[in-house]
Amino acid sequence: MPQFFLNKRLIILLVSIIVLVALIGFSLRERSNLTWPEQFLKDTTGWVQSLVSKPAHYLAGFFENLQDLQNTYEENKELKSRVEKIASLEAEVQELKKDNKDLREVLDETRTLRDFEPLPATVIGRNPDRWHEMIIIDKGKSNGIKKNMAVVTSSGLIGKVKSVTQFSSTVQLLSAMDPKNRISAVIQGETEVFGFVQGFDDKQKLLLVKAIPSGAKIEKDQAVITSGLGGVFPKGLTIGKVVEVKPDQYGLNQTALVKPGADFYDIENVIVIKRLMTQPEKGALKDGKEEEL
Incomplete structure (x- = not known):
């Protein structure tokens, strides 16, 4: 009798394994429709997953919102401190402007190297082969444009x-x-450290400011502007910010790599700058080889 039950259990086990393998093979087949047990199991599993995932997502979103709120609080605090500094600087600038104006009236000197007249213009032409070299604008001699005027x-x-x-x-x-x-x-x-914008690093897309004295201390993110001493450009036009400083090939001077403030690739509207300060006589600033502005 025990032998009979043992054989019966073995037969049931073998049949179950065969049925299980058959079901696995059947389920792995490509089919357009699922059987009702599969549909029931799938629907039940999806319902349970939805039941668990919704609270989990809610908790995750809650903690994310708390983090965002904390970040917003910190940013708001920093912005408030900046606004306070800006208000103080604006008051200081206004006071300095007033003092500067009063002093110039006393000295009967009304013009500076920073004074200029803006002449707006539109880009009307650009050669694809010289995209990074030249643009053509719709203003000329009839509008008062002259050679070597700055364009911003x-x-x-x-x-x-x-x-x-x-x-x-x-x-x-x-x-x-x-x-x-x-x-x-x-x-x-x-x-203030003086130098010359001379050259462009095409790989890094950075301007080269050369002839900087070797002993000059320059730090990253310092602003670079026109000096106004070249005779044509007014003083104070934004050029860019320092990215890196390295010695030149002879070690006598330094070269600053400067990230341009303007985008040379996408240019539609520009302003031609007409300097109002008296310009030096033609040729007075030339050394016979290169032109400085």
Whole structure:
């Protein structure tokens, strides 16, 4: 009798294994419709997952909102401190402007190297083969445009007027690989450091400010502007910010890599800068080889 039950259990086990393998094979087959047990199991599993996932997502979202609230609080606190500083700086700037104006009236000197007249213009042409070198604008001699005038966008200096016709002008960009294109610049800081924007690193998309004294201390993110000493450009036009400083190939001077403030790739509207300060006589600032602005 025990032998009979033992054989019966073995037979049931073998049959169960065969049925299980058959069901697995059947379920792995590509089918367009599921059987009702599979549908029931799938629906039940989906319902349980939904029941568990909704509270989990709610808790996760709750903690995320708490983190966002904390971040917003910290950002708001920092922005408030900045606003307070800006208000203080604005008051100081207004006071300095008033003092500067009063002093100039006393000295009967009303113009500075920063004074200029803006002449708005639109880009009307750009050669794909010289995309990073030249643009053509819709203003020319009839609008008072002259050679070597600075050209800027709302973000900063982009170049200078290279040639002028009666109704249009060609502008040479700072990203042009022209070693003769030099612009007198100053790196702002506790002590102003002078140099020349001369060259463009095409790989890093950075301007090269050369002829910086080897002993000058320059830090990252210091602002670079035009010096106004070149004779044509007014002082204070934004050029960019310092990214890195390295010695030149001879070790006598330094070269600053500067991230341009303006985007040389996408240019639609520009402003040509007409300097109001008296300009030096033509040729007075030339050394016979290169032109400085």
